[in-house]
Amino acid sequence: MDISNWGIGRIMQLPDYCFGRRFLVSCTVQGGDAAAAWDISEVALPERCVIWEMRAFCDSTGVDLTSWRMALGDQLPATTAIMDGLEPLINGLGIQGPGPRAIDMSFEGKLIWNRLRQNINAASRRLIIEATGALGKTPIVTVGIVVSGVPRSIPDMIVE
Numbered sequence: 470m471d472i473s474n475w476g477i478g479r480i481m482q483l484p485d486y487c488f489g490r491r492f493l494v495s496c497t498v499q500g501g502d503a504a505a506a507w508d509i510s511e512v513a514l515p516e517r518c519v520i521w522e523m524r525a526f527c528d529s530t531g532v533d534l535t536s537w538r539m540a541l542g543d544q545l546p547a548t549t550a551i552m553d554g555l556e557p558l559i560n561g562l563g564i565q566g567p568g569p570r571a572i573d574m575s576f577e578g579k580l581i582w583n584r585l586r587q588n589i590n591a592a593s594r595r596l597i598i599e600a601t602g603a604l605g606k607t608p609i610v611t612v613g614i615v616v617s618g619v620p621r622s623i624p625d626m627i628v629e
Contacts, residue, residue, distance in 0.1 A: 470628055473621045477588055480619060481519075487627065488519055488617040495613040500534055500600035502607050507552065507599050509545045514591035515618040520559070521585055522615040527578035533606040534578075536571035538563065541594040552599050558614075559587060569599075574610075588619070 472480060498508035527534050539562075540555035555569060563570025574580065600610040 470625045471622050477517075477619070481586065481588055483620065483623065483627070487620050487623050489620060491521055491615050491617045493613050493615055494596050495611065496596055496598045497609060497611040498598055498600045500537070500602035500606070500608045500610060502602055503535075503604045505549050505552070505599050505601045507546050507597060509542065510596040513593045513595045514541070514589075514616055516591065516593050517619040518589060518591050518616045519619060520587040520589060520614050520616050523559075523580075523582045523585060523612070524614075525572075525574065525580040525610065525612045527574050528609040529606070530576055530578050532576070533603050533608040534574045534610065535601040535603050536564075536573060537598060537600040537610050537612075538569040538571055539612060540569040540597045540599075541589075541591055542597045543594055546597065546599070549599070552597070555597060556594075558589070558596065 494510045494512050494514060496508040496510050498506050500506055539558040541558055542555045546552040557568035563572040598612050602608050
């Protein structure tokens, strides 16, 4: 059954198995010594997609990392001003302020969100992360998100 004309609210109520294959999109960046550094994923996100899980890890404790940010974009930023102009991956995630917001890493150096089921319009852009290390520190940050596309058709038996 064709569901391409359904609203996203109705599509998001479908069972998990209707969303098809899930895949990992990730970035790893070595935070600069009191300066920002960036990485962009090799794989673009689907046009419309669902984020199922997100995990972020830092190779050291959270105090070595000033902050990190996530956004969607087509090219690797060269300055924080360029990063400031990108669309946040998840609106509202991070410290209050303009997006993409700065996210504090936990003291253990990891953040894990399971069962998100977060719908985003990625417009085939890629994941970008920015990390800024504390003075004299160059922490490595890895972010991975598990995503799937949004279904356009489903078996008829699901709606019956």
